[in-house]
Amino acid sequence: MSLKKIHPSALKENDGIEQPETISSTSVQQIQKLRRTQPSADDLIASITKGDKTALSRAITLIESTNPEHIEKANKVIQGCLPYANKSVRIGITGVPGVGKSTFIEAFGKYLTSIGKKVAVLAVDPSSSISHGSILGDKTRMEELVKDENAYIRPSASGESLGGVARKTRESIVLCEACGFDTILIETVGVGQSETAVHSMVDFFLLLNLAGAGDELQGIKRGIMEMADLVVINKADGDNVTKAKLAKTEYNRALHLFPMKNSGWNPKVTTCSAIEKLGIDNVWETIQEYFSMTKANGYFDTKRANQNQYWLLETINDQLKNHFYNNPQIENLLELNKKAVQNNEISPFAAAQELLKRYFK
Amino acid sequence: MSLKKIHPSALKENDGIEQPETISSTSVQQIQKLRRTQPSADDLIASITKGDKTALSRAITLIESTNPEHIEKANKVIQGCLPYANKSVRIGITGVPGVGKSTFIEAFGKYLTSIGKKVAVLAVDPSSSISHGSILGDKTRMEELVKDENAYIRPSASGESLGGVARKTRESIVLCEACGFDTILIETVGVGQSETAVHSMVDFFLLLNLAGAGDELQGIKRGIMEMADLVVINKADGDNVTKAKLAKTEYNRALHLFPMKNSGWNPKVTTCSAIEKLGIDNVWETIQEYFSMTKANGYFDTKRANQNQYWLLETINDQLKNHFYNNPQIENLLELNKKAVQNNEISPFAAAQELLKRYFK
Structure with a gap:
């Protein structure tokens, strides 16, 4: 149902005058252009290493994305930036x-x-x-x-x-x-x-x-x-x-x-x-x-090397878990096993083994 | 070389009388028999639930074993004991x-x-x-x-x-x-x-x-x-x-x-x-x-249920890691990547991804 009455009324309001633009149309065009063009990993690396903060922000956004394509691109950018880091x-x-x-x-x-x-x-x-x-x-x-x-x-x-x-x-x-x-x-x-x-x-x-x-x-x-x-x-x-x-x-x-x-x-x-x-x-x-x-x-360098190794192992452990728990087959079976374990129908270890057997099959 | 001289000497010692057995031969036989016969999982469950401490010890030894057969048997015993636990x-x-x-x-x-x-x-x-x-x-x-x-x-x-x-x-x-x-x-x-x-x-x-x-x-x-x-x-x-x-x-x-x-x-x-x-x-x-x-x-039961669930997830996470790190292909690659990561030749995350790609292939 339209709220606008077709016939004129005593309460009719005239259209106002057109408002002036508050945003420069050139800026809008630039932003739109920037959004349309997805710079390549190489473009980003080149801009970042030149000190371009916009490119830096875009690359960090890629890092924060959960989209697999973005993750792959982010990895390329990181790898390219590593020698400068x-x-x-x-x-x-x-x-x-x-x-x-x-x-x-x-x-x-x-x-x-x-x-x-x-x-x-x-x-x-x-x-x-x-x-x-x-x-x-x-x-x-x-x-x-x-x-x-x-x-x-x-x-x-x-x-x-x-x-x-x-x-x-x-x-x-x-x-x-x-x-x-x-x-x-x-x-x-x-x-x-x-x-x-x-x-x-x-x-x-x-x-x-x-x-x-x-x-x-x-x-x-x-x-x-x-x-x-x-x-x-x-x-x-x-x-x-x-x-x-x-x-x-x-x-x-x-x-x-x-x-x-x-x-x-x-x-x-x-x-x-x-x-x-x-x-x-x-x-x-x-x-x-x-x-x-x-x-x-020498502690400064030793600590950094140890931190790198720590993050290598942390990342692996994290992703091993993600891969397991995000497996749709596992998700259902896990719910069932969680309940059985809580009710003492199966030992936590036997339940874990059952799930792992299914996972590695 | 024998220490016993063949020809008689002034220092010759006569054989002593036979010592009485300090261990009852019946006991020895029983222990030997026990060691020879590997009781089945069902035997162990039956004995344990009757309060037999020897069976309990044997079952715990199975739990502590790293032999896959023992682990499987241990799981059976635990599963059978669970209703009595x-x-x-x-x-x-x-x-x-x-x-x-x-x-x-x-x-x-x-x-x-x-x-x-x-x-x-x-x-x-x-x-x-x-x-x-x-x-x-x-x-x-x-x-x-x-x-x-x-x-x-x-x-x-x-x-x-x-x-x-x-x-x-x-x-x-x-x-x-x-x-x-x-x-x-x-x-x-x-x-x-x-x-x-x-x-x-x-x-x-x-x-x-x-x-x-x-x-x-x-x-x-x-x-x-x-x-x-x-x-x-x-x-x-x-x-x-x-x-x-x-x-x-x-x-x-x-x-x-x-x-x-x-x-x-x-x-x-x-x-x-x-x-x-x-x-x-x-x-x-x-x-x-x-x-x-x-x-x-109600806290007593809630806590036990939560502990069961905790151990389910802990076991899964532990075994996911074991499976990965004990993979012979991974072991070599991991060593190489650890070094590369320590020398800043590759980011810890890229290295992790490379290893995981190989693992899941």
């Missing part, structure tokens, strides 16, 4: 929500570009598959960095599993490096598991903390504390300065309880105020100290 | 070396048999593949329990992986239950990972501790503390009694910092002296409290 430092940054991570990354990133660095910010956030990239909201909080010619910010890939998200982030690192970014910051949300994944892809692990957080909070972070190469106590400003200094002493004591690190590095504690941009240079100095030490004693 | 309580017992685990298990086990229980003691100790079953040494320390008609002690299975050892232990539980053991104690060494494996196969998790252990030690056990349903402070005897009481208060406070358990159970702390057999009845009372509560609120 690895010439960077990779820094993991974590901390519970509210600690001021975005403000810190904004201040730290701006400091780095001010001393001539090219900075890429990536994120590992498995929860983003629900919130559709929580870092996107944060982007507005990194207002200055986002506009910086020498910075590149990419929200977290979404994915069903932490493994998937982590894999995509790690592949994105390679592309960012090939694109000329020499300092890669990888942000993680403070939920426990993603920190371990990030730890296995960075050279340096920075834990952002607050002074005077309760005991319970500290407990949650114990495992993460153990991974930290540097604890930065943020919000050391105003009335908080004394509390932050006290916290620094406490953290220093706590860190000494952990066993010696393989790197030979003694984890440090420092204070900063990201909002007032105080102590940021100090953070960078400490990180540089770490890198000169671990590059000299 | 699950009528027990399964208690995990952990604690760092030196805490008095063997003495505690001896005292606790003897207490349980004295009140009419049938007790099986199993162990998960992945390190035993190196030390060839460290619990064997402990057996001598469980002198009384080992001789107890109503107790059964089995050292840890050896195996290359924790997963393998844990799987074997879990299957052994089923057989012990079918054999009439109603209280299964599963011992674990305090190394971190095996506790998680044990936690996923028991109904109740008991952490044995000492008063006045240093801060560092407490740190290591934090994750394990979180799993504990009951913390037992051992060696509360002599000069130690006051210290143990203090520790009890401290542990109680620490336990309250952890989030509420799904079971609805508030973890308890108690003291005991295993060597003086004091407080053992108290431990058992607390455990019984736990069981009445979780059986009433």
Whole structure:
């Protein structure tokens, strides 16, 4: 049923005047052209290695795709970029929500570009598959960095599993490096598991903390504390300065309880105020100290080689599982066996064997 | 060369009289007969469900074997025993070396048999593949329990992986239950990972501790503390009694910092002296409290059903990996790819894909 009356009415409204275009038609044409033409893997490699951020974004989108063609193309791009990669430092940054991570990354990133660095910010956030990239909201909080010619910010890939998200982030690192970014910051949300994944892809692990957080909070972070190469106590400003200094002493004591690190590095504690941009240079100095030490004693290269091997095996194990659990025949049989196992009709091991026999047939 | 001289000498020794047999020839014959005859799966099931400990031991040996025929037979036995299993309580017992685990298990086990229980003691100790079953040494320390008609002690299975050892232990539980053991104690060494494996196969998790252990030690056990349903402070005897009481208060406070358990159970702390057999009845009372509560609120059954499902998936994942990594074609290719990945000649993901392509072909 049409809502428009055919006969004229007292309430008839005249058509308004035509609105002027708010978007330049040239831009629209350019975007449409860009969308139509799918650059080849070689085109992407050439553009990325020239420092083209648009090409970088497109390639990362390919990495994040689940389309088999895209995956194959993404692999070609990564392989082509690999010889240009690895010439960077990779820094993991974590901390519970509210600690001021975005403000810190904004201040730290701006400091780095001010001393001539090219900075890429990536994120590992498995929860983003629900919130559709929580870092996107944060982007507005990194207002200055986002506009910086020498910075590149990419929200977290979404994915069903932490493994998937982590894999995509790690592949994105390679592309960012090939694109000329020499300092890669990888942000993680403070939920426990993603920190371990990030730890296995960075050279340096920075834990952002607050002074005077309760005991319970500290407990949650114990495992993460153990991974930290540097604890930065943020919000050391105003009335908080004394509390932050006290916290620094406490953290220093706590860190000494952990066993010696393989790197030979003694984890440090420092204070900063990201909002007032105080102590940021100090953070960078400490990180540089770490890198000169671990590059000299060989740990830097050993760790990267071990990480590569870890990701090789992780990827294999992940895909073996995917291949099994996504097999339609298996899916049905698995459901039946799960029920039988729960009701103690079959032992979990016998059920597993039955499923595997079917799978390998 | 014979050491016996042919010609008589001044040093000639006469043959001694024949020694009496120290082993009864009937026993030898029985053992030899037993070794010759391989009882069928059905024989084993029949004997086990009648409470025959020798049959139980033989079946567990089958479980621990890597011979495919033995594995198949073991599966048959487990399947046949399954309807008779699950009528027990399964208690995990952990604690760092030196805490008095063997003495505690001896005292606790003897207490349980004295009140009419049938007790099986199993162990998960992945390190035993190196030390060839460290619990064997402990057996001598469980002198009384080992001789107890109503107790059964089995050292840890050896195996290359924790997963393998844990799987074997879990299957052994089923057989012990079918054999009439109603209280299964599963011992674990305090190394971190095996506790998680044990936690996923028991109904109740008991952490044995000492008063006045240093801060560092407490740190290591934090994750394990979180799993504990009951913390037992051992060696509360002599000069130690006051210290143990203090520790009890401290542990109680620490336990309250952890989030509420799904079971609805508030973890308890108690003291005991295993060597003086004091407080053992108290431990058992607390455990019984736990069981009445979780059986009433349904948690007991839910947890077992979830554990079954966990082991189904764990076994599948383990075997998928075994099948891949033990493939001779893959083994060679994997070595090559590991090197290439370490030298940054290929990305870990591309290498994984290449290996998987070959595998699935």
